[in-house]
Structure formats: structure tokens, C-alpha cells
Amino acid sequence: MQLVLEKRAERSNTIALVSPLIAIGLTIVTMTILFAILGKNPLLALHAYFIAPLTDGYSLQEIAxxxxxxxxxxxxxxxxxxxxxxxxxxxxxxxxxxxxxxxxxxxxxxxxxxxxxxxxxxxxxxxxxxxxxxxxxxxxxxxxxxxxxxxxxxxxxxxxxxxxxxxxxxxxxxxxxxxxxxxxxxxxxxxxxxxxxxxxxxxxxxxxxxxxxxxxxxxxxxxxxxxxxxxxxxxxxxxxxxxxxxxxxxxxxxxxxxxxxxxxxxxxxxxxxxxxxxxxxxxxxxxxxxxxxxxxxxxxxxxxxxxxxxxxxxxxxxxMKIPLDVTKVFQGILLFYVLACDSLILYRFKLVFPNRQVASGTH
Amino acid sequence: MQAHQRMLDPTPNGLHSGESPLLQTLGLTKRYGDFLANDSIDIDIWPNEIHALLGENGAGKSTLVKAIYGLIQPSAGEIRWQGQPIVLSGPSEARSRGIGMVFQHFSLFDNLTVAENVALGLDGKESFKDMSARLEQVSKTYGLPLDPKREVWQLSVGERQRIEIVRALMQDPKFLILDEPTAVLTPQEADQLFIVLERLKAEGRAILYISHKLEEVKRLCDTATILRGGKKVDTCNPRLETAASLARMMVGGEIKEVKAAAGRKTTVPRLVVNDLSLAPGEAHGVRLEHISFELKGGEILGIAGVAGNGQDELFAALSGERLSKDPGTVVIEGIAAGHLSITQRRKLGAAFVPEERLGHGTAPRMKLSENALLTGHAASGMVHHGFIDTAATLKTVDRATETFDVRKAKRDPEAASLSGGNLQKFIVGREILRNPAVLVVSQPTWGVDAGAAAVIRQALLDLATAGAAVLVTSQDLDELAEIADRIAVMFHGHLSAPLATADASREKLGLLMGGSSLDTKEAAHAVGA
Missing domain, CATH: 1.10.3470 (ABC transporter involved in vitamin B12 uptake, BtuC)
Known part of the structure; x- marks a missing residue:
């Protein structure tokens, strides 16, 4: 069994819309691990990052x-x-x-x-x-x-x-x-x-x-x-x-x-x-x-x-005394995942089950 | 199993009984996603045989030979070499077993010498000096003269092909695959190649010869396997078939005859080229040398020639992708246009169809409606005050679809999702629907299935009948003979005087394509001859 990246016949508009969301999801998973390594409670940190700013009017204005x-x-x-x-x-x-x-x-x-x-x-x-x-x-x-x-x-x-x-x-x-x-x-x-x-x-x-x-x-x-x-x-x-x-x-x-x-x-x-x-x-x-x-x-x-x-x-x-530089780490990881997920617009993953033993393909 | 295979193998002369084929595929299948490029193909190739592989574009010929040469792994099925099942890890393993291949598109470095290029392609460990000596010896033995010290960019296409063939022969292959070898040759060069191939066959080697030129196959090949839509249709003796019967097997039906309207009249000159000379735009490009011709309304002028003799440069100079300092060199509809941009030339009534469909004629990842806008924005009422009229662009797509039978999955797909033939019908349709006064088209049916090719040739004839001037550049002499009124030949940036088609025999055109009457033949031909 092998996982191959296969070219799509036509670009996928669904993935074009969903890919940033996948990227954000992967970034949040990565950040959770990072927060845990920093010794912070990941749930509280994510709450501080993404939920707390949306809960008061001053922060909402500041976001804009x-x-x-x-x-x-x-x-x-x-x-x-x-x-x-x-x-x-x-x-x-x-x-x-x-x-x-x-x-x-x-x-x-x-x-x-x-x-x-x-x-x-x-x-x-x-x-x-x-x-x-x-x-x-x-x-x-x-x-x-x-x-x-x-x-x-x-x-x-x-x-x-x-x-x-x-x-x-x-x-x-x-x-x-x-x-x-x-x-x-x-x-x-x-x-x-x-x-x-x-x-x-x-x-x-x-x-x-x-x-x-x-x-x-x-x-x-x-x-x-x-x-x-x-x-x-x-x-x-x-x-x-x-x-x-x-x-x-x-x-x-x-x-x-x-x-x-x-x-x-x-x-x-x-x-x-x-x-x-x-x-x-x-x-x-x-x-x-x-x-x-x-x-x-x-x-x-x-x-x-x-x-x-x-x-x-x-x-x-x-x-939570999380260094401000973590924000930049976050943004960098996000860009990385966005560009990676973009390959799914033109390609798709596929599991291949060869029906006989062959040396790993060049294609 | 073996007995069953023998039944499937209608070897014409029955000479092979008792031995196993040199190479055999059993149920060879290659799947790309949901698409079956090769569907359970059985083919037997015997020593002392030139075996033709026939089929239209997309029939699965390339996929099959790539699998045999180890470039791709089959999804299912088996390859047997001298009776033994083998799995090829890659081309170098294929070569070491004695399978050689000459590709249609050469993999040569322009700035390296012949010997250096050959050395790069060999797997062996011999010294450069020994290798050069062997190169000279092989090229002499087989009558394929090459000067090992010349740089590739100085060589003609035919000479470049010789490098590839000699490189393959230096590995002493038992089995040689040739992919459309005559596509880039003049008729005379093709004849010389056939002598070499006959000799290789006489030495006991097997050759798999991919082509869609039926007369050639009938003349050269002992056996022909025909593929259609990824499946094997038949294996036969091409000498017992007619070109028409082979074509029927390839296409799976009758091909419509292209008919010129009777009583086509020529009118005023609509495209005139006066002493056009242009330095090449890129390194190793071809310089256009004093090109002059006159093309009247109602007339089709064909330009023949081996690829790379300035056809691309001429197209760029006519379309306005490259400008000339002297406006008078290109005259469209009586107006000096040498200095005008492609958009301005379109406004004068000219239309252009380049050779490359994807990336030149269309933006591959854009919709057909956007690709209609690509050339229609100048003069087709698709833009008002800088704003795009989407309805008008879609209407062009619909009209082209209807008039030229463009098959596609939805109303407005991306250009890249269409098959070659359908995309070419769309591109030609897009230009013809603008009612051009002048149409310049390069390789109109290159890599297009026979049905689409007939539609496109008919459209060009009809356009000329309606009064337009049509310039067709093609490497396919049969195509030019079918539709052109006159044929001129390009060689080293020069254009010969046009011959009336009735007067333009293959021999005459072949001589012009080799540059004979222009007396600029390269001295390299003398080496080793």
C-alpha cells in the first residue's frame, strides 16, 4: 500500500476554499503542541489567542x-x-x-x-x-x-x-x-x-x-x-x-x-x-x-x-506570560501550512493497493 | 498458457514457432486515476522483426513503451524478456538488459559536443577517449555520420536524431524502440533511416516502431499492433492491409474526406511579406533571411520544412509577438504592420493559431470563456469601457462548441481539461468565428485525432472559400498536399519560392527541406561518409 499524490484533471474549487481552513486547523494543532512544550495549558492559551479578543468591544475594534x-x-x-x-x-x-x-x-x-x-x-x-x-x-x-x-x-x-x-x-x-x-x-x-x-x-x-x-x-x-x-x-x-x-x-x-x-x-x-x-x-x-x-x-x-x-x-x-514572538512563530507556521495545503488544489492524495509486488515506482 | 498465447499471436509468416518472443507483454495495464491508459495489452515482439505500434494520439502507445522501457511501472500485467518475467526498476535496467529507446523529443544539451552528450547518456565506465573512438566506429558502421567534436546547437534536427540513435546502438541493444522517428525528417532522410533499420533487423535485432504514417509502416514493418483507446485492436501484417483499412482500425470508423469547394477564386493580396529579415530572439534561434511572399484572399499557402528552421520565428514576426523595425516588411490588408502589436494586427483583421495549444494558444488553467477573451478582447465586442462582457465571451464558447463540435464535460471548463483535438477545434473555432481576413496557423492538426483533424482542415478550406487568406505551417506534407494551393519550404531561415501543390512532389519538397537548392548544406555531412 502506498500513498501517492495524484494530479487532478481540473483544479478543485472546493479545496481552494477549504485549504486555508485546513491550514488553520493544522496550525492550531501544531500550536497546541508548542504551548504544551512551553509548559502552558494549551486550552487556556488557545482561548486567550482566539476567543478572548472576540468577547469585548474594545478588542473587536482593535482587531479592525x-x-x-x-x-x-x-x-x-x-x-x-x-x-x-x-x-x-x-x-x-x-x-x-x-x-x-x-x-x-x-x-x-x-x-x-x-x-x-x-x-x-x-x-x-x-x-x-x-x-x-x-x-x-x-x-x-x-x-x-x-x-x-x-x-x-x-x-x-x-x-x-x-x-x-x-x-x-x-x-x-x-x-x-x-x-x-x-x-x-x-x-x-x-x-x-x-x-x-x-x-x-x-x-x-x-x-x-x-x-x-x-x-x-x-x-x-x-x-x-x-x-x-x-x-x-x-x-x-x-x-x-x-x-x-x-x-x-x-x-x-x-x-x-x-x-x-x-x-x-x-x-x-x-x-x-x-x-x-x-x-x-x-x-x-x-x-x-x-x-x-x-x-x-x-x-x-x-x-x-x-x-x-x-x-x-x-x-x-x-x-499567561507567553512571549510575543510566539505570535510570529504562529504566523510563520500558518504560511507554511497554507502553501502546503495549496498543492491539494491541483493534486489529491490517493491510497494505492498494488495487486502485485513491484519495485517502488518512479511515478 | 503458452499455447493460448500462440493463438493470440497471428504472426504473419509463422516463422517463430518453437521459440519464445524476445519481449512479450501479458495483460499489461496502466491506470492513471480512473483513466485506463493501457487496458490489458498483449504484444509479442520477435527477433528479426520491425514491429509497428500504430494508434492515434492518446491511444496508449507512449504509455506502453514507457512501461517496456522501465520509465513507468504497470498497474497490472507482466513483461517477459526472452521468456522470463521481469520487473524493470528503471531505464538503466532496461538498457542493461538490451532494450534501447530513441525518443521523439531529444534529450541533448545544446552547448555540449556530440561526444559529451553521448558520454552523459551512457552507463558504462569506459574512458572518454575509448568512448569517442567507439562512437566514431559505430556511426561509420551504420552509415550515420557524426562529428564527435561538434556542438549540438550547430546540428540539424536529423543529425541530432542520429546522436540519439548512435547512443542507443552503442549499448548494442537486442531491442530498439523508436518513437515517431520520421516526424522530424525530410523524405530523403527518412529513406536513409529505413536503410539503417533494415540493417539492424538483418543483424537479428527487434525494432518497435511507433508511427501514425501508414504508408511508411506498410513499407517498413513486418507486423503491426494497433491500439485504440488504450486497448489492443488487432495485430496484423501491414503489407496485407491498405492504408485505409489500417486507418479504420486506428480510428474505429470511417474518416470524413476533406473537400475543397469548386471554383474558389483568389482576390486581392491580403498578407504580403517584403524582404523580412529578423535576428533571433534567443540564443541558438534562427535568423529570418529576406523572406518575401504574397498571399491573396481565397488562397491557402502551405509552409513545409523540418522543425527548427525558422517557422516559429516567422510565426512570431507575422503575429507581432516580435516586432520588425521596418513597418513595410509585413503588410496586412494593405496596411504596413511590421511595427504593430499583435492586438493592432488583430484589429486589422488578422488571426493567429500557434503551434503550442497549452500555454501559448490558451492559458491552461483558465476557463474557455477567458481563453476566448484572450484573443477576442481587441476586436470582438467583448470589452466595453474596460469592463468584460461575460455573456459575450460565453457566447463565443457556445458558438465554437456548436460549429466545430467541441466535446467537453461542462459548458465552460478549463482549457487544460479538454483533449488535444477538442482544444484545437476550440482554438481554431475561436479565431475563425471572428471572420478573419488573414489566418496564420501553425501545425493545425499536430497531435490531434483524425476526426478533429478532418474538421479543422475542412474549416481552413471553408475559410479560404469565404475569401480569407490562409497561411498554414506544417511538418505534415500530406496535410499540405490536401489543403494548400501552393507550398513553400523553410530552410535555415530562408523561404523557397512557392510551388503549385500539383507540382510539389515529395522528392522536390524533400530536396528543398534539406536545403539542396539553397546550397548551404552543412559540411558535417561529409564526416565519416
């Missing part, structure tokens, strides 16, 4: 707040990945967007600048994120440089640039030497949706981005172009679609969305520019994009789920 940048970035990344363009540097584009938008907030600080400030910050942040993403895209198209490496390396450039600004020229003179800008003025702050709560306008923008991407990919010729360039490059060229143009386009859109997410985070929940504004949103969004099957609606759900792990991780740390 954390999901906002994840979803916005992941939508952009999904366009890249569908078109076979591997943008790994969303974290850097997020930071550059935050810096560029903050520039307006810092320069208008204490002036009586009007309501144009916040929209201008959004536009500048998106433009900066897009331009920053175009660096690896253009290097790829013009020189054949691996966009995976260049986009990833630019993350560290952006990170250190932000660090320099808040420790140097933009540091709040009244900030007791902390590396941070002054709190943004109200006109430079993302408005809250609920008075005294955490939920802000950014979540609405994220929902609009999801809807926009769903229409783009499902209904328009541009979306078709993105999908076909990634799925069958030679057929795409035969269809008259230019893969290089799409690398440029998807990187720009993805960079713009990451930049916009950056300024929304800074001008929203954080309120000022400082190092460590992102707990790795740009990298976690890669997991969100794949967990969500590179599908806008899937990404919305996956974004909420990953946000839950951030909040749950904090709660588990407070309640």
Missing part, C-alpha cells in the same frame, strides 16, 4: 484597526503576486508612505492649515509608496534584477531613513529626547468612527479598496490581464498583454496602497511618527495575501484573522 493596514497592503500584494511580480518590500513602502505623509503634518504643525491637510497627506503618502515600489520594478524591467531582493533590501533603507528623521530633523523639541515627532494636529489626524473608540476612517477606506480590487479582478480587462500574465506568460504575450508594463503597474499600485496604509496608521492609531510604527505589517500582509487565496474577499477575512493573532498574542502575553 490592526486588520486595516494588513488588508490594504495584502490587496496590493495580491495584484503583484497574481501577475508573477514578487513584491516583498511592502514594509518599506508602508514606512516611506508614513514618512512622506508625515512631512505635511510636521510642516503644518501649529499653523491654521485647513481640512486639506489630511487628504494631501494621503495623496503624498500613496505617491511616495508608489515611487518607492517603482525602484525594484524598474530595476527588474530594465536590468533584470531580482525584484525579490531589491524590494526586500529597500525595506531596511526606509526603516533607517525614518529612524534618522525622528531622531534628527523632525524630533519633537518638547518630547524629552524620545525619537518621535510631536502629536499631529487634529486636521492631520484620521477621524474616529466612534467617539472615544478606536475604530477610524481607515477601516472604511480598506473596505473600499477590497471592493475596488474585487471589481478590478473580476470584471475588467485589466484584471484579466493581471491574472493571465501570471498564470500563462506566453499566452498573455499572444493575447497582446505586456508583462513588463504590468510589473510596473502592479508594483506602483501595491506601493501606493502600502504607503496609504502607512500614513493611515501614523495619522490614526499612533498619532505621530516614531520608529516601530509597524509590527511587521508589510511582511504579515504576505501571509494575509496567500491565506486569502489572492482573492479580495478572502484577504479581508484573512486580514481579520491575522489581526486576531496580534491582539490574541498581546492578551496571551499579559495573561
Amino acid at each position: 484597526v490592526k486588520a486595516t493596514p494588513l488588508v490594504m497592503i495584502a490587496i496590493g500584494l495580491s495584484l503583484c503576486y497574481l501577475a508573477n511580480a514578487w513584491n516583498i518590500g511592502a514594509e518599506g513602502q508602508f514606512l516611506i508612505g508614513a514618512v512622506a505623509g508625515s512631512w505635511i503634518a510636521v510642516k503644518t504643525q501649529g499653523t491654521d492649515a485647513g481640512v486639506w491637510v489630511l487628504p494631501a497627506m494621503f495623496v503624498l503618502a500613496a505617491a511616495a509608496g508608489a515611487l518607492y515600489a517603482l525602484i525594484p520594478a524598474i530595476c527588474k524591467v530594465k536590468f533584470g534584477a531580482s525584484e525579490i531582493l531589491t524590494s526586500l533590501m529597500l525595506v531596511y533603507v526606509a526603516d533607517l531613513f525614518l529612524d534618522y528623521l525622528v531622531r534628527g530633523p523632525w524630533r519633537d523639541p518638547h518630547g524629552f529626547n524620545f525619537p518621535t515627532t510631536a502629536e499631529f494636529d487634529p486636521v492631520a489626524t484620521v477621524p474616529l468612527l466612534i467617539e472615544g473608540g478606536r475604530l477610524h476612517l481607515g477601516s472604511i477606506i480598506a473596505l473600499l479598496v477590497v471592493a475596488g480590487a474585487a471589481i478590478l479582478l473580476g470584471r475588467t480587462i485589466k484584471g484579466f490581464e493581471i491574472r493571465v500574465v501570471g498564470a500563462a506568460p506566453r499566452a498573455a504575450r499572444f493575447g497582446g498583454f505586456n508583462a513588463n508594463q504590468l510589473i510596473i503597474l502592479t508594483f506602483a499600485v501595491s506601493g501606493a496602497l502600502a504607503g496609504l496604509a502607512g500614513i493611515i496608521e501614523v495619522a490614526g492609531p499612533v498619532g505621530h511618527l516614531q520608529p516601530g510604527i509597524s509590527p511587521g505589517y508589510g511582511f504579515t500582509a504576505i501571509i494575509v495575501a496567500f491565506l486569502g487565496r489572492l482573492n479580495p474577499l478572502g484577504i479581508l477575512i484573512a486580514g481579520l484573522f491575522l489581526a486576531l493573532t496580534f491582539i490574541g498574542g498581546e492578551q496571551a502575553q499579559i495573561a
